Amino acid sequence: MDEQYLLSMNNISKEYFGNRVLKGVNLQVKPGEIHALVGENGAGKSTLMNILFGMPVIFSTGGFEGEIQINGEPTPIESPHKAMDCGIGMVHQEFMLIPEFNVTENIKLGREIGETTALSRIFGKSLEMLNWHKMNRDARASLDSIGMSNIEEYAKIAGMPIGYKQFVEIAREIDKTGIKLLVFDEPTAVLTEGEADRLLEIMRLISSKGIAIIFITHRLTEVMAVADSMTILRDGEFVAREEVKNISLARIAELMIGRQIDKLVDESVLETRELSEDRIALEFEDWSVDMPGEIVKGMNVKILEGEIFGFGGLAGQGKIGIANGIMGLFETQGDVYAFGKRLDLSKLGEALRNDIAFVSEDRRGVGLLLGESIERNITFSAMQIKDEFLKRIGFIKILDKAKADQHTRDMIELLDIRCTGPSQVVGSLSGGNQQKVCLARAITMKPKILVVSEPTRGIDIGAKKLVLEHLTKMNREHGTTIVMISSELVELRSLCDRIAIVSEGNVFSIMRPDDSDAAFGLAMAGVREEVSA
Amino acid sequence: MKTIKTIYENIGLPRLIIGLFFIFLIVASIALGFSSAAIFSDVLRRWLMYGTLVLAMVPGIQSGIGLNFGVSLGISAGLLGSVLAMEISFVRDWPQILGAGAPWATLLLALLFGVVMAAFLGIVYGLLLNRVKGSEMTVSTYVGFSVIAFMNIVWLSLAFKNGELSWPLQGQGLRNTASLAGSFGGLLSNPDTVKATQPPWLHWLAFKVGGVTVPLGLILLFALLCFLVWLFFRSKLGIAMSGAGENELFTLSSGINVDQKRIQGTAISTILGAVGIILYAQTYGFLQLYNAPLMMGFASVASILIGGASVKRAKISHVLIGTLLFQGILVTALPVVNEVIEIGTLPEVLRIIISNGIILYALSKTKGGNV
Numbered sequence: 012m013d014e015q016y017l018l019s020m021n022n023i024s025k026e027y028f029g030n031r032v033l034k035g036v037n038l039q040v041k042p043g044e045i046h047a048l049v050g051e052n053g054a055g056k057s058t059l060m061n062i063l064f065g066m067p068v069i070f071s072t073g074g075f076e077g078e079i080q081i082n083g084e085p086t087p088i089e090s091p092h093k094a095m096d097c098g099i100g101m102v103h104q105e106f107m108l109i110p111e112f113n114v115t116e117n118i119k120l121g122r123e124i125g126e127t128t129a130l131s132r133i134f135g136k137s138l139e140m141l142n143w144h145k146m147n148r149d150a151r152a153s154l155d156s157i158g159m160s161n162i163e164e165y166a167k168i169a170g171m172p173i174g175y176k177q178f179v180e181i182a183r184e185i186d187k188t189g190i191k192l193l194v195f196d197e198p199t200a201v202l203t204e205g206e207a208d209r210l211l212e213i214m215r216l217i218s219s220k221g222i223a224i225i226f227i228t229h230r231l232t233e234v235m236a237v238a239d240s241m242t243i244l245r246d247g248e249f250v251a252r253e254e255v256k257n258i259s260l261a262r263i264a265e266l267m268i269g270r271q272i273d274k275l276v277d278e279s280v281l282e283t284r285e286l287s288e289d290r291i292a293l294e295f296e297d298w299s300v301d302m303p304g305e306i307v308k309g310m311n312v313k314i315l316e317g318e319i320f321g322f323g324g325l326a327g328q329g330k331i332g333i334a335n336g337i338m339g340l341f342e343t344q345g346d347v348y349a350f351g352k353r354l355d356l357s358k359l360g361e362a363l364r365n366d367i368a369f370v371s372e373d374r375r376g377v378g379l380l381l382g383e384s385i386e387r388n389i390t391f392s393a394m395q396i397k398d399e400f401l402k403r404i405g406f407i408k409i410l411d412k413a414k415a416d417q418h419t420r421d422m423i424e425l426l427d428i429r430c431t432g433p434s435q436v437v438g439s440l441s442g443g444n445q446q447k448v449c450l451a452r453a454i455t456m457k458p459k460i461l462v463v464s465e466p467t468r469g470i471d472i473g474a475k476k477l478v479l480e481h482l483t484k485m486n487r488e489h490g491t492t493i494v495m496i497s498s499e500l501v502e503l504r505s506l507c508d509r510i511a512i513v514s515e516g517n518v519f520s521i522m523r524p525d526d527s528d529a530a531f532g533l534a535m536a537g538v539r540e541e542v543s544a
Numbered sequence: 545m546k547t548i549k550t551i552y553e554n555i556g557l558p559r560l561i562i563g564l565f566f567i568f569l570i571v572a573s574i575a576l577g578f579s580s581a582a583i584f585s586d587v588l589r590r591w592l593m594y595g596t597l598v599l600a601m602v603p604g605i606q607s608g609i610g611l612n613f614g615v616s617l618g619i620s621a622g623l624l625g626s627v628l629a630m631e632i633s634f635v636r637d638w639p640q641i642l643g644a645g646a647p648w649a650t651l652l653l654a655l656l657f658g659v660v661m662a663a664f665l666g667i668v669y670g671l672l673l674n675r676v677k678g679s680e681m682t683v684s685t686y687v688g689f690s691v692i693a694f695m696n697i698v699w700l701s702l703a704f705k706n707g708e709l710s711w712p713l714q715g716q717g718l719r720n721t722a723s724l725a726g727s728f729g730g731l732l733s734n735p736d737t738v739k740a741t742q743p744p745w746l747h748w749l750a751f752k753v754g755g756v757t758v759p760l761g762l763i764l765l766f767a768l769l770c771f772l773v774w775l776f777f778r779s780k781l782g783i784a785m786s787g788a789g790e791n792e793l794f795t796l797s798s799g800i801n802v803d804q805k806r807i808q809g810t811a812i813s814t815i816l817g818a819v820g821i822i823l824y825a826q827t828y829g830f831l832q833l834y835n836a837p838l839m840m841g842f843a844s845v846a847s848i849l850i851g852g853a854s855v856k857r858a859k860i861s862h863v864l865i866g867t868l869l870f871q872g873i874l875v876t877a878l879p880v881v882n883e884v885i886e887i888g889t890l891p892e893v894l895r896i897i898i899s900n901g902i903i904l905y906a907l908s909k910t911k912g913g914n915v
Contacts, residue, residue: 376793
């Protein structure tokens with residue numbers, strides 16, 4: 012039926028270990044069009060592309076359901092090699108180039124042009140002599156075809172600006188004979204603005220030569236600028252296929268985000284808090300964190316005492332950097348005040364000593380001692396910072412085993428940690444229970460401010476509910492100020508009093524949980540536009 | 545069936561094979577007519593002799609520097625402490641002045657010198673290891689070898705008056721092997737020495753029961769050291785240290801200076817190395833200088849790995865089990881092998897196969913990059 016489509020992926024479903032990440036998704040691309048694939052983190056974009064490329068990870072986890080058609084013919088793609096044969100190419104976000112090779116060598120890698128020699132007649136093709144002249148000519152032609160006449164084919168990759176590397180990568184894909192479809196996976200994420208504009212131009216140029224493009228990006232303005240049509244995914248579900256000329260930016264944002272806000276936390280908890288602008292728990296003044304990949308640049312925010320304050324935003328925009336900066340894991344500049352007192356974050360444990368506790372987003376890397384018992388994990392920080400769970404024998408302080416054991420049992424009961432007992436090794440617990448251990452460690456510090464980073468990442472729905480409910484309970488019953496950093500907008504909106512959307516290392520806007528979906532969508536995409544409604 | 549599997553998993557294949565081999569050797573040696581009392585005495589003696597050197601591995605592993613092949617640094621400090629103490633004892637004529645107290649004074653002085661030097665060297669060594677995070681084991685192997693080479697020069701150039709130590713007929717340089725017979729050799733472990741040199745109220749230090757030698761003094765001292773290390777790892781500092789070894793970022797985010805803990809762990813490991821070699825020499829009856837301690841680090845590493853430790857986690861039980869198995873096999877294999885095959889060097893070959901094989905096995909078990 013779809014004669015007009017170059018590629019059509021119909022009703023694709025995929026399950027990872029019982030977790031449905033794609034539910035009947037459709038994707039259609041016409042020849043020579045630029046088709047944008049948009050969705051939040053975790054919407055299923057990468058899984059869909061992995062299926063398209065026949066990546067081994069798909070087949071080692073049980074394959075997928077649905078059908079892939081190329082030019083209207085059902086085409087099973089069971090390996091990356093097959094994808095290449097079908098004329099599908101990919102421009103990677105991280106460059107797959109060899110720095111010490113020159114441009115031609117990189118473009119022709121694996122597809123070198125050889126000439127028969129005496130040796131190759133005896134020992135086979137691998138001993139053919141390279142025809143540099145032809146190879147250089149091919150590389151030149153493919154660079155020229157994307158308008159990159161200023162890149163010399165004999166230049167080394169090492170030392171090139173990032174944008175140029177990206178262009179060489181594109182040239183390599185173009186050079187492959189019979190290329191019909193190119194996938195660009197967030198190509199502009201690492202580029203400067205000028206380079207990004209250039210890239211968009213090149214994409215138009217490529218598509219004008221009849222090569223179709225799938226453009227994966229978070230930047231909605233780029234979609235509006237360059238794409239012809241788009242497919243929107245949300246939570247692994249197909250939302251819409253739209254022609255770009257028929258749709259507004261606000262509508263796209265709404266479709267990306269829009270969903271019912273389930274009340275993750277029941278409302279029966281009494282609201283007795285009185286928030287006041289005069290009582291500030293945590294204040295950031297022109298504060299920067301130098302965390303690679305999650306840089307915070309000169310942020311200014313005031314968080315009120317007793318508030319649940321959320322930081323949302325896309326991955327890589329800097330929200331994770333906020334938590335790690337306070338934890339003291341990365342260098343910071345600027346000022347942070349906790350209850351009016353300036354924190355010197357260059358001192359280890361400064362925040363902990365000022366009643367700020369954390370739950371790290373990197374549970375296994377930072378949050379836990381995987382090889383140690385639940386008890387050791389829960390009591391560690393309180394023991395080191397507050398001298399708890401210790402008893403004095405002579406001149407040394409020794410672990411007070413009975414006290415630590417009792418406290419751990421209390422925590423296991425309070426947070427419903429499923430385990431064989433306080434001495435079970437944390438590494439053998441499930442993700443949800445590990446997260447509860449992390450939370451228990453933070454609670455043990457009896458903090459006045461609790462910073463939780465991605466508290467529900469990778470845990471099941473039951474544990475998720477329990478963790479969120481407990482956070483609310485701490486806030487309402489003990490007046491703990493909670494700073495919650497999360498990629499899950501739904502969670503933030505169901506829990507927080509205010510939500511700061513972080514974009515490019517700074518607070519883009521501070522929103523109320525009941526602001527419209529479109530407003531949130533636009534803020535996440537970093538688009539300033541007055542939204543009516 | 546399930547419990548058998550759990551038990552098997554807890555013991556692990558290498559420990560199981562080596563344990564069974566050990567039992568086999570004991571049975572074989574008794575079947576071949578060797579005295580079981582003598583074998584038992586020997587195993588016990590060797591176990592205690594090497595125990596402290598293996599114990600020195602624990603703080604290193606727990607604080608995150610991995611297997612401390614560079615324990616020869618501590619060994620060198622201990623040896624230097626011992627020769628200095630013996631020289632002072634000789635020059636001051638302690639045996640004349642102190643009588644039965646002289647060996648004790650020498651032993652204590654050797655320990656004191658050894659511990660102080662080891663603490664200093666350990667801190668410097670720890671600073672070095674902090675600069676080479678991720679390849680500590682390679683660097684510590686080099687350090688271990690280099691310090692032995694350096695000490696060779698030191699031994700050659702020391703001009704001591706004590707005839708037990710210095711080469712005869714030469715003004716300079718120490719012997720390869722110096723007897724401790726007139727000094728603290730066997731003070732805690734040899735019944736004959738104890739009887740000959742110590743007053744009767746100290747005869748409990750080492751005695752014989754039904755042909756079995758019981759070096760009670762050494763047993764108590766080793767037990768005390770094990771207890772202290774165990775206690776240390778339940779103290780605030782010890783717990784912080786093992787946190788630093790298990791997960792650096794976790795510990796850092798709990799406000800602990802990880803580098804400092806690693807230095808402290810390295811220093812304690814080096815100090816235990818110094819104490820370990822002194823107790824070793826005490827039991828053996830000789831001080832072995834020059835290249836003798838070259839491979840002791842490897843034997844210690846192999847022992848604790850046989851005991852079930854990993855490059856990241858070690859317990860006192862690993863020390864006890866590992867040393868018993870490793871040394872036990874070497875002790876029992878010698879007579880059995882000599883009886884069965886007439887190749888004199890076979891036990892030595894066996895030792896090399898076991899120690900290097902176990903190290904290789906354990907290193908292959910560690911997850912890449914997490915060493």
